[in-house]
Amino acid sequence: xxxxxxxxxxxxxxxxxxxxxxxxxxxxxxxxxxxxxxxxxxxxxxxxxxxxxxxxxxxxxxxxxxxxxxxxxxxxxxxxxxxxxxxxxxxxxxxxxxxxxxxxxxxxxxxxxxxxxxxxxxxxxxxxxxxxxxxxxxxxxxxxxxxxxxxxxxxxxxxxxxxxxxxxxxxxxxxxxxxxxxxxxxxxxxxxxxxxxxxxxxxxxxxxxxxxxxxxxxxxxxxxxxxxxxxxxxxxxxxxxxxxxxxxxxxxxxxxxxxxxxxxxxxxxxxxxxxxxxxxxxxxxxxxxxxxxxxxxxxxxxxxxxxxxxxxxxxxxxxxxxxxxxxxxxxxxxxxxxxxxxxxxxxxxxxxxxxxxxxxxxxxxxxxxxxxxxxxxxxxxxxxxxxxxxxxxxxxxxxxxxxxxxxxxxxxxxxxxxxxxxxxxxxxxxxxxxxxxxxxxxxxxxxxxxxxxxxxxxxxxxxxxxxxxxxxxxxxxxxxxxxxxxxxxxx
Numbered sequence: 136x137x138x139x140x141x142x143x144x145x146x147x148x149x150x151x152x153x154x155x156x157x158x159x160x161x162x163x164x165x166x167x168x169x170x171x172x173x174x175x176x177x178x179x180x181x182x183x184x185x186x187x188x189x190x191x192x193x194x195x196x197x198x199x200x201x202x203x204x205x206x207x208x209x210x211x212x213x214x215x216x217x218x219x220x221x222x223x224x225x226x227x228x229x230x231x232x233x234x235x236x237x238x239x240x241x242x243x244x245x246x247x248x249x250x251x252x253x254x255x256x257x258x259x260x261x262x263x264x265x266x267x268x269x270x271x272x273x274x275x276x277x278x279x280x281x282x283x284x285x286x287x288x289x290x291x292x293x294x295x296x297x298x299x300x301x302x303x304x305x306x307x308x309x310x311x312x313x314x315x316x317x318x319x320x321x322x323x324x325x326x327x328x329x330x331x332x333x334x335x336x337x338x339x340x341x342x343x344x345x346x347x348x349x350x351x352x353x354x355x356x357x358x359x360x361x362x363x364x365x366x367x368x369x370x371x372x373x374x375x376x377x378x379x380x381x382x383x384x385x386x387x388x389x390x391x392x393x394x395x396x397x398x399x400x401x402x403x404x405x406x407x408x409x410x411x412x413x414x415x416x417x418x419x420x421x422x423x424x425x426x427x428x429x430x431x432x433x434x435x436x437x438x439x440x441x442x443x444x445x446x447x448x449x450x451x452x453x454x455x456x457x458x459x460x461x462x463x464x465x466x467x468x469x470x471x472x473x474x475x476x477x478x479x480x481x482x483x484x485x486x487x488x489x490x491x492x493x494x495x496x497x498x499x500x501x502x503x504x505x506x507x508x509x510x511x512x513x514x515x516x517x518x519x520x521x522x523x524x525x526x527x528x529x530x531x532x533x534x535x536x537x538x539x540x541x542x543x544x545x546x547x548x549x550x551x552x553x554x555x556x557x558x559x560x561x562x563x564x565x566x567x568x569x570x571x572x573x574x575x576x577x578x579x580x581x582x583x584x585x586x587x588x589x590x591x592x593x594x595x596x597x598x599x600x601x602x603x604x605x606x607x608x609x610x611x612x613x614x615x616x617x618x619x620x621x622x623x624x625x626x
Contacts, residue, residue, distance in 0.1 A: 182433025
């Protein structure tokens with residue numbers, strides 16, 4: 136995602152948001168669900184591939200905690216190229232690799248995954264270790280991590296974020312402003328409204344921007360669903376969170392939280408940890424699933440060639456972490472998934488039709504949950520992991536304070552790994568697995584045919600006849616004026 140795109144504002148939305156307060160607490164917490172999950176919280180960070188953040192997971196200074204568990208086995212065995220560079224201890228960022236549709240397709244090189252130097256450039260070969268990602272690795276190790284999860288399109292931020300909310304994108308590259316739009320009725324929000332499932336999208340300050348929602352035509356009629364980070368924390372504390380929540384580290388005046396290079400990635404980790412910790416301390420913990428992922432790979436190297444699902448060429452592999460009292464401990468999912476898998480889970484869990492065909496064919500991360508097997512203590516629901524004992528130094532005063540806290544650290548490798556909640560040898564399930572469960576048997580799609588939308592007054596085809604008529608009018612008026620002046624001279 137380009138810096139300009141990150142700060143783009145739409146004045147029309149600003150004006151409306153300033154006069155429409157957020158008034159959408161949970162109204163249907165008891166709505167029937169397919170699983171015990173009543174609340175889904177989605178955090179989509181920015182621009183890191185799986186190998187860039189988890190390529191040598193779970194390596195520590197003492198060797199591998201769980202050897203050969205990720206797929207492929209290890210970044211350091213990557214067959215495609217040499218020149219991989221571990222980010223130095225003391226640094227929490229790298230320069231931004233070259234981004235773009237063309238660069239990413241060069242990186243990909245028809246699935247050979249060997250074009251990164253020519254596409255995204257030398258910084259694409261940088262990768263992080265526990266020295267920078269220890270906090271995120273701790274959360275992944277004590278809950279569930281997917282190592283076969285991909286961005287939805289082989290391109291930049293905007294299209295991937297639109298796929299994550301509509302299962303479709305009318306644009307193939309980043310752009311500052313719409314059109315084209317996605318119609319509100321063709322998004323997950325339109326579907327949730329249709330079936331009376333509550334939802335909200337939270338920004339630091341919506342007055343300062345609501346990207347990517349400004350690419351949804353009709354969103355200005357639903358601004359009661361858009362809140363602030365403060366609204367989110369208040370609703371977590373009092374247990375009134377909607378069924379589905381998106382908390383955005385971008386737009387709305389938010390800078391340095393999303394982990395977008397060259398930002399300090401620890402700032403984003405602390406931001407995530409604050410949200411996770413708040414939910415763990417709240418009455419919502421026993422019914423919540425927190426889904427953490429990245430919009431796209433950002434030009435960073437990844438060795439896994441993205442597959443094709445339902446005719447859609449997926450983008451680069453990105454991390455996906457599931458945190459929940461029902462998430463398996465230290466579990467690695469090999470299930471092929473993408474951003475539309477989150478939409479598929481929402482549809483499955485609330486017994487909705489698949490949003491569209493791509494969502495229907497997207498595998499659902501059910502293998503990452505344990506809804507039936509009991510632990511040695513006889514419980515199925517895991518109590519909150521008490522990260523505070525080890526990681527309370529990373530809790531900021533509030534959600535917007537993570538950037539200043541992150542600046543005080545030289546390394547966080549010493550915090551990984553924290554102890555397991557349960558002894559791995561006693562777990563009632565395998566520590567790795569996969570599932571091919573999806574909704575493809577249900578062909579009653581909520582959106583039968585995806586389409587981009589351009590209002591008539593923004594359509595270029597509308598302006599051509601307007602310009603032609605205006606030009607003809609000017610010519611006609613000029614002729615009349617000229618003719619009158621000529622008649623006056625002749626008199």
